[in-house]
Amino acid sequence: MTKKRISQALLIIILTLGAITMLVPFIWMLSTALKTAPETVKVPPTWIPKHMQWQNFVTAWHAAPFLTYFINSLIVTTVTTIGQLFTTILAAFAFSRLNFYGKNFLFALFLSTMMVPGEMLIIPNFVTLSKFSLINTYGALIIPWLASFFAVFTLRQTFNAIPNELYYAAKLDGSSDWHFLWTMMVPLSKSAITAIGILEVIGSWNSFMWPLIVTNTAKVRTLPVGLNAFTSDAGTQFQLLMAASTFVILPMIIVYLCLQKYIIAGISKSGLKG
Amino acid sequence: MSKRRQYNNLSAQIFLVHAFQYLLTIQFTKGCFIVDVKFQNVSLAYDNVNNILNNISFTIPEGQLTCLLGPSGCGKSTTLNLISGLLSPTGGQIFFGDQNVTKKDALARKVGMVFQNYALYPHMTVLDNICFPMKMAKVKKADRLKRGRELAALVHVETELSKKPNELSGGQQQRVAIARALAKSPSILLLDEPLSNLDARLRVEMREEIRRIQKETGVTTVFVTHDQEEAIHIADQIMVLNEGKIQQFTTPNRLYDQPDNLFVAKFIGSPIINTIPFANVRDDFKAVVPTRVFSDGVTVAIRAESIVPATDPHDHLTLLPLSGTQVQSNRFGRETSLSLNYGGHTIIADGFREQDLGRNGKPLQFALRPQGVFVFNQSGERVWPETIATNVSPIKPTEVIHA
Numbered sequence: 001m002t003k004k005r006i007s008q009a010l011l012i013i014i015l016t017l018g019a020i021t022m023l024v025p026f027i028w029m030l031s032t033a034l035k036t037a038p039e040t041v042k043v044p045p046t047w048i049p050k051h052m053q054w055q056n057f058v059t060a061w062h063a064a065p066f067l068t069y070f071i072n073s074l075i076v077t078t079v080t081t082i083g084q085l086f087t088t089i090l091a092a093f094a095f096s097r098l099n100f101y102g103k104n105f106l107f108a109l110f111l112s113t114m115m116v117p118g119e120m121l122i123i124p125n126f127v128t129l130s131k132f133s134l135i136n137t138y139g140a141l142i143i144p145w146l147a148s149f150f151a152v153f154t155l156r157q158t159f160n161a162i163p164n165e166l167y168y169a170a171k172l173d174g175s176s177d178w179h180f181l182w183t184m185m186v187p188l189s190k191s192a193i194t195a196i197g198i199l200e201v202i203g204s205w206n207s208f209m210w211p212l213i214v215t216n217t218a219k220v221r222t223l224p225v226g227l228n229a230f231t232s233d234a235g236t237q238f239q240l241l242m243a244a245s246t247f248v249i250l251p252m253i254i255v256y257l258c259l260q261k262y263i264i265a266g267i268s269k270s271g272l273k274g
Numbered sequence: 275m276s277k278r279r280q281y282n283n284l285s286a287q288i289f290l291v292h293a294f295q296y297l298l299t300i301q302f303t304k305g306c307f308i309v310d311v312k313f314q315n316v317s318l319a320y321d322n323v324n325n326i327l328n329n330i331s332f333t334i335p336e337g338q339l340t341c342l343l344g345p346s347g348c349g350k351s352t353t354l355n356l357i358s359g360l361l362s363p364t365g366g367q368i369f370f371g372d373q374n375v376t377k378k379d380a381l382a383r384k385v386g387m388v389f390q391n392y393a394l395y396p397h398m399t400v401l402d403n404i405c406f407p408m409k410m411a412k413v414k415k416a417d418r419l420k421r422g423r424e425l426a427a428l429v430h431v432e433t434e435l436s437k438k439p440n441e442l443s444g445g446q447q448q449r450v451a452i453a454r455a456l457a458k459s460p461s462i463l464l465l466d467e468p469l470s471n472l473d474a475r476l477r478v479e480m481r482e483e484i485r486r487i488q489k490e491t492g493v494t495t496v497f498v499t500h501d502q503e504e505a506i507h508i509a510d511q512i513m514v515l516n517e518g519k520i521q522q523f524t525t526p527n528r529l530y531d532q533p534d535n536l537f538v539a540k541f542i543g544s545p546i547i548n549t550i551p552f553a554n555v556r557d558d559f560k561a562v563v564p565t566r567v568f569s570d571g572v573t574v575a576i577r578a579e580s581i582v583p584a585t586d587p588h589d590h591l592t593l594l595p596l597s598g599t600q601v602q603s604n605r606f607g608r609e610t611s612l613s614l615n616y617g618g619h620t621i622i623a624d625g626f627r628e629q630d631l632g633r634n635g636k637p638l639q640f641a642l643r644p645q646g647v648f649v650f651n652q653s654g655e656r657v658w659p660e661t662i663a664t665n666v667s668p669i670k671p672t673e674v675i676h677a
Contacts, residue, residue: 163391165393
């Protein structure tokens with residue numbers, strides 16, 4: 001009994017420490033966003049600002065065209081996610097159910113691309129896009145992310161778990177491959193597809209490096225790039241940067257809180273992490 | 275389900291049955307053409323190496339229930355998939371009636387199929403599941419819902435229409451799967467080990483249900499199973515398969531009474547037929563078998579119920595008196611099981627009453643009935659008796675065992 005209690009207590013302590021570690025950056029961000037400029041660099045640091053500087057949020061919002069950035073982020077994230085889900089579902093179905101020449105070779109080839117680090121692809125992708133004169137357009141922000149083999153691989157595993165008999169039954173009942181995919185496979189893999197979608201939404205919304213490289217005007221820039229506005233040669237205005245960060249990540253926190261059930265289910269089901 | 279119906283009064287039941295049968299004759303003669311299935315020299319090989327099926331030909335008669343029976347890996351499910359069109363043969367032709375369907379795909383053959391795990395669409399309700407094939411065939415919504423409800427009534431799931439498959443019991447899922455298979459008025463209904471996921475009691479209930487549904491709809495039905503008892507109870511005729519070859523294709527009782535070969539004799543019947551090397555007991559049989567059998571016979575097989583006490587009242591029907599040693603006897607409720615040592619082998623007899631038994635380790639006189647005793651040659655073919663008149667026996671062995 002006592003042994004059980006001790007292990008229970010230990011578990012709670014470890015989990016609490018983990019949760020605190022995760023939360024500290026967010027709390028620090030909020031706290032900094034409400035400080036005055038001198039207070040942000042004060043030693044020792046203060047957790048609760050002496051005077052709450054609510055106007056920091058207003059100043060930050062007007063410091064750069066955040067409304068444009070916000071709309072751009074929204075467009076890029078939506079199109080990327082929908083497009084990626086579409087290609088993922090089709091590719092996963094092909095790899096899971098169809099028989100075609102070179103299927104295994106192709107799959108191995110795609111799988112090997114997962115070993116190439118993302119940074120390696122920045123230059124070739126940039127060169128390709130510039131040859132198509134797509135730099136500084138939505139195209140540059142969207143097209144490279146329309147396919148993700150990680151997503152294909154995850155979904156293929158989910159599709160493979162659906163019994164073959166269901167496929168045969170649907171075929172005998174007169175369903176085409178296309179129809180079977182959208183009326184059977186997709187509804188049955190709802191949680192995996194939702195998880196893949198959410199991971200892509202978060203990834204796309206938070207993406208910084210790529211949009212920074214392929215855009216050079218405010219017209220097509222996204223929110224994370226906009227945060228750069230607070231850093232200049234003269235230094236960084238931390239309180240404004242943190243205020244802006246708060247409203248940049250707010251939509252994602254809301255999305256995550258609403259859909260966390262699916263994210264956890266999708267990840268634990270496919271046995272993969274995002 | 276059946277409990278609920280017990281409370282209905284009899285006249286209402288009779289009315290319902292009549293109304294129902296009327297409904298069925300309308301429903302199942304409309305758009306449903308009943309055909310036979312013909313295989314002509316059909317072979318199937320994977321990678322041109324392994325022959326799953328080797329040049330087999332047969333005709334499954336129309337409007338009847340045919341069982342494909344055999345041990346796992348014998349080719350029975352393969353045969354079923356060839357009928358359904360999910361597999362294509364590497365050689366030979368398949369006919370539905372006069373129509374050559376060898377090149378047609380599963381959909382064009384218009385077969386209904388029930389899978390071992392039922393393969394119900396998990397995210398759809400019972401009614402949507404049943405209606406799905408009709409939806410695919412672009413039947414009008416009102417029509418397909420009407421027919422969906424009728425089919426649900428046929429298989430007795432009419433109260434579960436809005437449930438999802440995982441809310442149903444195994445037996446109910448099975449019923450829904452059958453209703454769905456019947457929804458497109460199939461020319462042939464295929465059932466692939468449909469009862470193996472059910473518990474023993476439900477299995478017996480569902481096999482009667484399948485029999486009833488088949489009789490009421492009159493659809494040509496092919497039923498795959500590895501359970502010989504199930505096959506004997508449900509089928510009009512049974513095709514016994516082993517190693518991709520047809521061993522015997524006939525009615526259940528004939529299969530039991532006149533096995534063509536040792537495989538069939540051993541596969542059909544419970545307890546398993548006793549086999550003794552013919553050489554050990556050749557002299558005992560000298561009086562009854564012809565000279566040719568006397569030299570060709572390699573194995574003698576004797577059904578457990580064909581071994582009777584020497585003092586049996588059917589004495590005038592016994593084939594020959596023999597003697598052995600009683601090894602052990604057990605009684606299980608109404609059954610007795612007697613182990614005898616005869617010809618150097620232990621054989622099982624279950625035709626003894628308790629008072630006929632002797633003592634363990636002591637000699638025991640017994641006799642053989644004329645039916646249920648077979649002699650097979652080197653290649654396992656039956657060489658004796660050559661033909662058996664079906665009406666010789668006053669007691670049918672199948673009834674003795676499975677009453």
